[in-house]
Amino acid sequence: MNAVEMSMHAPAAAExxxxxxxxxxxxAMRRLAGGVALLATVHDGVRHGMTVTAVSSLTMxxxxxxxxxxxxxxxxxxxxASARFSVNLLAEAQADLASAFARKPDGDARFANGAWRTGVHGMPVLDGALASIVCxxxxxxxxxxxxILIGRVEQLAVGPLALDEPPRAPLLFLSGQFGAFRPMPR
Incomplete structure (x- = not known):
């Protein structure tokens, strides 16, 4: 193979x-478990939402x-286009909600699933979430x-924890499947 032929094959090899x-x-990323949340906002008077797993605290x-x-x-x-959004952290029992928000239909129709209320600045907040954070x-x-949306927290609601009940397990996503966290025995 001469130099011209090699240079013609180089872009294909790089691709x-x-x-x-x-x-x-x-x-590799399918092997990294991630917490599952519903991201929600309102734009032009219509609620929009989607399922997300790439959520992280940035600063305290x-x-x-x-x-x-x-x-x-x-x-x-x-x-x-929105100035605000809410992040609603899901519990293990809310896998159906995560699935519904990952599919069509789009827009406000997704909010027929779950018990939603209006939080600060009109942001959709999920009742029964482990936590709801408006940013x-x-x-x-x-x-x-x-x-990457960087959000400054404006309102926070942490779901109730009954003293006589174990805490609810968070919903996780791993290898294309929903699951839950189980603590290791001490």
């Missing part, structure tokens, strides 16, 4: 390597979190296929 890296990375001072949203998601435009968008960072 193949990039695709292989993406496939391997996807498989000031209280802030981040959420990663795929820019090709049907609800992304509403989140990109003001502080910044949005675009990277690759996703946007």
């Amino acid at each position: 193949d390597a990039a695709l292989a890296m993406q496939a391997s990375f996807k498989q 001072e000031p209280p802030a979190l981040l959420v990663s949203v795929n820019r090709s998601a049907s609800a992304f435009a509403a989140f990109a 003001r968008v502080h910044d949005t960072v675009t990277f690759g296929t996703h946007a």
Whole structure:
């Protein structure tokens, strides 16, 4: 193979390597359990929501979190245009809600699932969530296929914990399946 032939094959080889890296990375991330939440907002008077697993606390001072949203998601435009959003952390028994918010229909129709109320600044808040957090968008960072919403906490509601009952297990997502956390025996 001469130098011209090699240079013609180099872009194809680099593209193949990039695709292989993406496939391997996807498989690696399927092995990382993530908490499941419903991300919700209101834009132009219509509620929008979606299921997310890429939620993380960012700082305690000031209280802030981040959420990663795929820019090709049907609800992304509403989140990109809104000044606020809510993150509703789901319990194990709420897997059906997570599934409903991951499918169509879009927009307000998703909110037929679950008991929703209006929180501060009109944000949708899920009754029965482990916690519901209303945030003001502080910044949005675009990277690759996703946007990272950085939210400063404005309102927080932590679900009730009965003293005579064990705490509810959070809903987790691992290898394409919902599950729950089980503590290890001491």
